[in-house]
């Protein structure tokens with residue numbers, strides 16, 4: 008079974024080689040230089056309103072639903088943890 | 096004729112991929128519902144082989160992953176990459192050809208699987224010839240993306256482009272290796288090694304095929320909908336690299352109960368927990384900056400769906416590291432608990448972002464949404480449906496896990512699961528109705544050709 012280690016090493020080295028290639032390419036093409044401008048790339052054609060009108064957080068059904076889903080996720084994890092600990 | 100089949104108009108291929116996605120969503124959901132009905136009342140199904148669970152299940156899964164999710168992502172990336180690279184898509188006609196070709200490949204998936212022609216490998220059931228068909232499509236898409244990047248007028252690559260390009264390369268290699276395409280008759284390797292390879296593939300389907308494309312769309316849509324830049328672009332790139340490094344080693348967490356070398360299990364568990372890093376790099380980046388502009392998320396039903404997708408992503412990725420722990424899996428593994436995780440992941444995260452992206456991008460592709468009210472109705476139906484699916488399966492899973500550890504016999508446990516399966520079935524009906532509203536809305540939007548708010552980012556692109 009430990010022959011899998013060979014496959015894993017081949018996979019690791021090809022993957023790393025490709026990643027290194029991409030990083031070197033990116034550095035040489037100055038991809039990491041202007042990170043602050045990059046943040047705005049999806050917005051460049053929109054009228055600028057940085058800091059402008061800030062719609063207040065409306066407490067509509069949507070917000071409550073999303074908060075409810077978050078809470079539900081946490082509760083479900085807690086219930087599962089209780090079951091796990093009972094059998095731990 | 097050529098212009099109708101393979102138009103050169105910018106955005107046409109994206110729009111047709113979106114029609115494709117909405118169609119296959121409804122088909123896939125219907126198969127899911129049929130599978131759920133088999134589990135409630137097995138006698139209800141006609142005694143025909145294509146209606147057996149063993150054929151419905153893989154058809155359901157593969158139609159949804161390839162037909163719905165990937166089609167939506169293909170349509171989305173064909174818009175997003177040119178938009179942030181400030182150029183035209185390199186070969187629009189080729190992209191339109193890809194739409195037709197992709198639909199033929201997709202058609203062959205249910206045809207083969209319902210016929211019982213399968214390689215019996217999870218997420219890779221399709222026979223060899225279909226695998227090759229999928230690989231060719233991914234290669235064409237990658238070619239379109241890379242040639243578009245090469246012609247970009249904006250030197251800086253936005254994080255979405257990194258995710259899309261990286262994701263496509265991964266999709267190609269992971270799919271080829273995971274399907275063992277060099278062994279056409281069986282599509283498998285041998286023994287336990289094959290299982291490790293299989294789950295290397297299975298996990299990467301969700302982690303390096305679906306996740307990067309969904310994240311790429313969210314990284315484009317949430318800042319744009321709220322007109323707020325990312326928190327930090329460097330952080331987003333860090334998240335990209337962390338995802339690539341860590342996700343690739345987690346596959347074995349599906350095999351913690353199997354005779355796999357211990358070192359591989361340890362690597363997979365450690366990496367599963369470390370995945371919290373890229374997940375939170377992404378979530379902080381899109382959540383933090385919009386905290387006081389949240390109102391704008393409501394105003395656009397597409398953006399609302401995408402944002403909801405990130406909420407499901409959060410829950411999925413809290414569950415993930417948690418059920419990678421062997422002591423947790425003692426309860427949850429081999430139960431419906433994992434199926435619940437799978438649905439909030441692929442549908443809650445991947446699917447909500449896919450549907451939201453379609454609604455958000457259609458106006459940018461020059462078409463006004465047919466009915467926002469229908470879209471909103473669909474949103475609520477699907478949110479309620481998925482919540483029902485999630486809760487019923489999670490609790491069914493806990494009952495199964497408990498029963499197993501207590502040495503309960505199947506005959507006593509099964510009747511207890513019935514009511515949960517019934518809730519799953521009802522939730523499935525809501526989801527199928529939502530899927531019906533979706534296909535109606537998307538097709539009406541595209542068939543009536545009423546121009547929308549106008550191609551925003553593409554305006555410059557179109558005239559370039």
Ligand code: HEM
Nearest residue numbers: 301305348349367370412415416418419428433437440441
């Ligand atoms: C932090 C990230 C995540 C971790 C650590 C994680 C971990 C896991 C683990 C350990 C399992 C197997 C559980 C078992 O069999 O007992 C699993 C199953 C699954 N996960 Fe995740 N997950 C993560 C995120 C995701 C995401 C983002 C998606 C989808 C986009 C996803 C989709 C799935 C699916 C579809 C399965 C079911 C596989 C099957 O048995 O058929 N997961 N996950």
Ligand code: HEM
Nearest residue numbers: 124127128130131156159433434437441442446519523526
């Ligand atoms: C876009 C939406 C959906 C996606 C992407 C999706 C995906 C999946 C995946 C990946 C699995 C394998 C899970 C695992 O083995 O852990 C699965 C299984 C299943 N899904 Fe879905 N699904 C969707 C919607 C639905 C709906 C609406 C229903 C109907 C109620 C449904 C019913 C089922 C059933 C019955 C199974 C088999 C579970 C088992 O083997 O025990 N799915 N689905």
